[in-house]
Amino acid sequence: MKPIYIPEPFRIKSVEPLKLLTRKEREEKIAAANYNVFSLAASDVYIDLLTDSGTGAMSTAQWAGVMVGDESYAGAESYYKLQISAQEVFSMPYIQIVHQGRAAEKVLLPILLEGKKYAIANMHFDTTRAHVELAGARAIDCVVPEALDTSAYFDFKGNMDCEKLESLIHELGAENVGVVIMTITNNSAGGQPVSVENIRKTAEIAHKYQIPFMIDAARCAENAYFIQQREAGYRDLSIEKILHLCFENADCFTMSAKKDAIVNMGGLIGCRDKKLFEAIKQRTISFEGFVTYGGMSGRDIEALAIGLKEGIDENFLRYRIGQMEYLAARLDEAGIPYQSPVGGHAVFVDAKKLLPHIPYYQFPAQALAVELYLEAGIRACDIGSFLLGNDPASPSPAASTRSPISTSSPTPSATSRNAPPRSRATRSWKSPRSSATLRPNSAP
Numbered sequence: 001m002k003p004i005y006i007p008e009p010f011r012i013k014s015v016e017p018l019k020l021l022t023r024k025e026r027e028e029k030i031a032a033a034n035y036n037v038f039s040l041a042a043s044d045v046y047i048d049l050l051t052d053s054g055t056g057a058m059s060t061a062q063w064a065g066v067m068v069g070d071e072s073y074a075g076a077e078s079y080y081k082l083q084i085s086a087q088e089v090f091s092m093p094y095i096q097i098v099h100q101g102r103a104a105e106k107v108l109l110p111i112l113l114e115g116k117k118y119a120i121a122n123m124h125f126d127t128t129r130a131h132v133e134l135a136g137a138r139a140i141d142c143v144v145p146e147a148l149d150t151s152a153y154f155d156f157k158g159n160m161d162c163e164k165l166e167s168l169i170h171e172l173g174a175e176n177v178g179v180v181i182m183t184i185t186n187n188s189a190g191g192q193p194v195s196v197e198n199i200r201k202t203a204e205i206a207h208k209y210q211i212p213f214m215i216d217a218a219r220c221a222e223n224a225y226f227i228q229q230r231e232a233g234y235r236d237l238s239i240e241k242i243l244h245l246c247f248e249n250a251d252c253f254t255m256s257a258k259k260d261a262i263v264n265m266g267g268l269i270g271c272r273d274k275k276l277f278e279a280i281k282q283r284t285i286s287f288e289g290f291v292t293y294g295g296m297s298g299r300d301i302e303a304l305a306i307g308l309k310e311g312i313d314e315n316f317l318r319y320r321i322g323q324m325e326y327l328a329a330r331l332d333e334a335g336i337p338y339q340s341p342v343g344g345h346a347v348f349v350d351a352k353k354l355l356p357h358i359p360y361y362q363f364p365a366q367a368l369a370v371e372l373y374l375e376a377g378i379r380a381c382d383i384g385s386f387l388l389g390n391d392p393a394s395p396s397p398a399a400s401t402r403s404p405i406s407t408s409s410p411t412p413s414a415t416s417r418n419a420p421p422r423s424r425a426t427r428s429w430k431s432p433r434s435s436a437t438l439r440p441n442s443a444p
């Protein structure tokens, strides 16, 4: 059935004007930016799909919260509100505020990886990978093979390959693996969801070998919505209940709150173990600030406490995922290949398939992002050979989903990610005019 456009479950009270440059102006701007879309001034972009991170529009309740935010250095009222809100959403006893997701990784991962050699994840986001490597360990991806075929239908393409996980643990030695990580949704695989069954199985394997199991929760609300819609037995459960069923398996989590908690800045760490929490607090004080503000202003903590709850609203999530389905259907009409079924926060166009004449190591997804800007003033970004950089074990650029371990059979992916901000984009951002600009030029 063709997806219909689900009307926005909100009214817009304030607008930000946009300008559209001419083609010639865009050619000049992208050349001046050395063909790096991250170096463009945002004011030179018409439709900004670079990321959904920190770019969402806050609600009236959150803006009202900004006004009552408590800026006390220690023990601010906003801090206690956040504790309650996060404990309710994640059902996890110990919560630490930090300023964003990578700060959470910087605080937590070196504790878990001390004296260890490996972290294994369904897929590491690039900052997670970086913090694993900064802690002196190797980051190994272990996603299900279905994730690598953008045209194959599979309900939970973000899942961990559990069989491979267990054989990797044997191969590497359980004593060398510091953490098993589940990224929900799996950003690098295209915002693809992970099932409760897979989370449980993965946790079981990790715990069998006394390895901590961590969730990267950046888009856990979107993931819970997919579970509700696709996994047998969850249709009648609330998003909050599904989150509890996911997080009850985890020893700890990190979260970039800039996604599903719909704030412009913020991050969280959660854990169950008091001793681990003490270590987290110590490192937070060194890197982020005192434990009750963790690098955040009180007003932002207040907005986060509210956003955590608003982000799990089912109507909002239906609209949010519906946006992606609508945009994906426009691409289907134009014959554009993408990671399908479409994920939660973005449409990942398969640049390798769309531009087969550009070799993987000449960055097809980056080339596509530049062309999109030239053609229509749209800013997307590469999630592929350009983003990943070099494999630390070899001089060649890293392959997406690569694993340095002999049992792997890496199949590089190169996608161009189009990620609409939450509550900010309206229908015209996904109109045929926008998607028509994605039509391939008769590639050889």
Ligand SMILES: Cc1ncc(COP(=O)(O)O)c(C=O)c1O
Pocket: 053, 100, 101, 102, 103, 125, 127, 128, 183, 187, 216, 218, 219, 256, 257, 258, 266, 267
């Ligand atoms: C899955 C995932 N984990 C971690 C991060 C890092 O979060 P932040 O950008 O808040 O540092 C991101 C950011 O996009 C992400 O998508």
